[in-house]
Amino acid sequence: MKKLLLGDEAIAQGALDAGLSGVYAYPGTPSTEITEYIQMSPLAKERGVHSRWSTNEKTAMEAALGMSYMGKRALVCMKHVGLNVCADPFVNSAMTGTNGGIVVLVADDPSMHSSQDEQDSRFYGKFAMIPTLEPSSQQEAYDMMSEAYELSEKLQLPILMRVTTRMAHSRAVVQCADEARQPNELNYNAKASNWVLLPAFARKRNDIVTAQQPLLEQMAVDSKYNRYEDGKNQELGIIASGIAYNYLMECFPNGCPYPVLKISQYPIPKKLIRRMTDDCQYVLIAEEGQPFIEDQVRGVMPGNAVIKGRLTGELPRTGELNPDLIKKALGMEIGENYATCEDVAPRPPALCQGCGHRDVYAALNEVLLNYPNARVFGDIGCYTLGFLPPYKAIHSCVDMGASITMAKGASDAGQWPAVAIIGDSTFTHSGMTGLLDAVNENANITVIISDNLTTAMTGGQDSAGTNKFEAICRGLGVSEEHLKVVVPLPKNMEEIKKTIDEEINYHGVSVIIPRRECMQTLQRHLKQKKAAK
């Protein structure tokens, strides 16, 4: 059956066809559509495949471990920075091993289209000593899923699959299986001695996993996804991984004259690389992300070949690749083209018209006119756009949840007013624990949980804490008198300003919750209502 699928959708369909029992994920561009596809899939519904959003990537990874423990196949999806959040269970999942297969799907975002860094998840795969897959096409992404689950169950290791923005968010026709494999039955094969990571037991597992490494490398040498393609002109050899392989081939519509080593499975296939460094005078390495292969090739392959790539300037050190950058690295001419039009102005994203965050920032800015040294610690979400004009309202944005903890640290340092602004979904993702720290020391901070009842930035997914925020704050010890709820609308401006001002002047932890539905989900809900009539 042929389907026109986004890379993300091909991964989701591949997992379902491989007999998936549950997907666990927190929304994050460019990975969100995988879980959304499974949520909408009739097959997933019929089979009762778990697909509800997790509170964060760590809870997602751990739930997947539980499902694997019981013998079933689980998928964990996240954007690259989400892997930092679940690094603890992720790395330890190689120590416990798997029972049912686990695929950890991480979508990296080189050039940072929607992210705060461009870290390369392949390093995590190496670090955790597990096989890593990096598809070059949507078809490969689909095909790799069932093989990844087989491999995971055979090796008793989780498998990392790394994609990048252009793979996640690009559509192509994918040939899918006509029938989906049956999900695994629940079993009790998981051995507690593997899964209890007490030092004495973990050491044994560590020895086993370490001893598996030569096997993993041999598998990469034999993998059908790693391919040595002969070329007539051996002056230059090219190693291209993942989507960079496509950009390379785009430059040679009639076939590449140079030998090409395509890499889509790691650890790096040293034997194939050695063949290239022996055969060729120069080797160009094209990879999306950081110089992961290049660093290793330089480290372990003295060889005869001169290595060129991101570290020597033939390719840019940072940012996404594209066909033109590869052409340039190969010394080929760029096609004739028009110059950039000087009259075009940049159009950065902005908060939607009517968005409640706008009213929150308008009120906050007016109040803070009286406190010229106030610092507002921001967080990750639509409201990060409050840094841009016209609001210019926040002074930091680092990672999920850092608004509250940074405000606390600033307050510890003697800063006042220290204001944290965080969204509802980000608060439950990683803000709650920081709020507990603040409460325990009665830190002099004002926390604004700007609640729009959804995970808005990624397109309006359910938010784990909806209807629970007052209870959560009370439970963490925020006092009733300093827990305020307001409705962010222009008509309530005076009340909101008064509330913010009062709470800044309370010397302890206060939480203000401005609550109004996101404009995007509101419009969607109104449309659905209209359609239902």
Place this chain on the structure above:
Amino acid sequence: MKTDIILCGVGGQGILSIATIIGEAAMKENLYIKQAEVHGMSQRGGDVQSNLRISSNPIQSDLIPLGGADVIISMEPMEALRYLPFLAKEGWIITSSTPFVNIPNYPDIETIKADLEKLPNVIMLDIEQKAKDAGVPRSANVILLGAAQKALGIEYEKLEDAIRRVFGRKGEAIVDANIKALGIGAAYSK
């Protein structure tokens, strides 16, 4: 055949539904398709684009090289110019003439129009007005698609069929409105 298309506009203007219709028509013809989209932060009122490539031969890159696009279809005139370095010298620009002003430094629209008119192959239409006049205010983007029909190299009937399949489950009225819009645009196609 091989057509490389850049679809562009401002987040929320509906460029992806144009892509869906073209993709549906191409798939029916058993053509190869690659379509890179932009999701996430820029969808909030920022500039958005999609690289759509259709071909009778396998397609390698998801991204169109510089000077490689046969057609730029834009829901907004300044956005059409943003991707100019990607347009082939003899390529076509099919664009709405209505500026979407959500930034303080939006240039003078007459300058933008003059820049567009300097190019050899441009179709610029007030699609919003035409959609309103025809009583299909929600289908302005499909008028633009109609105007691009010849530049795309896809037969009119095949786009019409694709609209029926894409909008079929939304009911006859929506299908009809979009087919009407396609026809309005096609009258301007060159």
